[in-house]
Amino acid sequence: MSEEHKYCSVLEGKLALPYQYFAGRLGSRFIVSLRDAKKIFGVKCNSCGKVFVPPRRTCERCFENIENNVVELSDTGEVVNFTIVNYADRHLPRKPPFVLALIKLDGADTPLTHIVEGVEPGSVSNGMRVKAVFAEETTNCILDIDHFEPV
């Protein structure tokens, strides 16, 4: 080490970022439904017929207010795309490797992103049928569905 760099070192530290996330009125209803009724609902646009999940207030195509057109969805669906998460971060919901999949629930037109478990990550494939497993201990977030597993 040169004389100039003799004193260089690296200090380890942390930065805490406290924040609040408001799920929104419709988002809150969605989470409460997952938590209490163990049911997944979407909203349907009466103009184009598309069913969105997670629910949203406005149809992205027709700009119709659709927040009250609630449609109950099945807890089963199909994997339409997926990725295997291979890095660890304390903010991730699982230790790697785990599967994050886009799951199109029966009755919905848009996919829901969630974890797929109960299958080797390498064996997950598009088209795989999966079913929601609801969390026993609820946390007021999307993880009130704990994960999806193959049917």
Place this chain on the structure above:
Amino acid sequence: MAEYYGTTVADIFKTQTERFRVEGAEGVDAVFAYDISGDGGGRWKVTVRDKKALTEKVDDGDLGDFSVKLSTDAETFVGISIGKVDGTEAFTGGKLRVEGDMALMGVLPRLFVKYTPPGGGVTAQDVIASLPERFRPDRAGDLEAAIGYDITGGGGGKWTAVVSGGKVTVEDGLRDDLSMKQTVSAKDFVDLVLGKLDPMVAIGGGRLRISGDMEVAAAVPKIFAKFEPKGAEKGPELIVLKKTISVDMRYATGPVMGRFLEALKEKKILANVCPECGRKQLPPREVCAVCRCRVDDFREVGPEGTIELLEHTYYASPDPLTGETRETPYGIIHVLLDGCSGTETLWHLIKPSDLGSAKVGDRVRPVWAEKRNGSIFDMLYFEKVD
């Protein structure tokens, strides 16, 4: 002015414009006339046109042209407005008369948000009376305390809540042997309970005064469940998640800050001196901020010094080295170490037990950590030199 259900007719019209819902007014062009009899009544006109609402009081004479006119007494009007009286029943019972375009009555609910009285009609007495049923013995443990409520102004009173043997009883008046007492106006008290007034704001502004045992004062919010106004319409549950993300940081010291930190391990505080202007930089920097020349001349300063600036901090930001939020209050000081002059001060903390008595001009010295690893907190804080 006469109040019905804690609300006056004028309260309702005063807020009419702010309760207006633009999204409900599409295509509505109408004048709503109100003829309200009895104590606190009067005549008002509400014009809805071009997605705007205008409310006027008509003090004399005639209401002029209208699309629809409602005639009723003040009590019925307030009752219907706040949902205590059924509008259809009032109409069929002859207490409410409608002239003109009856269909417009159906449009009203989408034109205006329902009036809600401030505080939801909750009184200080309601809150005090609910203390026993809101008591949480599991959280109170074996706490024994007499909590005094000195609620001033209209709707106020004096009460003592006695916490004893895992129960709470409420007595009228203030006991002599209170553990703690809070003094606050009835309005602020209700707002505090309903979460509309921040306790820190109330204390800071002198609107809430707490005296006596601070440990009891700190326990009060924990040992009572949240107050839920009776009969209040419960809105849908709204979900808010409070989280803290913690991000790992790595700070490269560089050669100059590295040398300063390295010296702290040996209980030495180093400043560096500009070869051109002679000013000291503390902590040292690679380049003189004034002359912009390289600064290589390091000199030991301190360790004792004089407080130049002292700041009591009540709002803590997270400590960047740990991500934890510090206990408040804590004291930040700028110390002019011996050997430095002018503005060549060092930022650090004052010893917590010296916070109450420390003042600008006091002599201080660093308290060194047992284990020193080359961080600014190798000095734990500065303490007063006796």
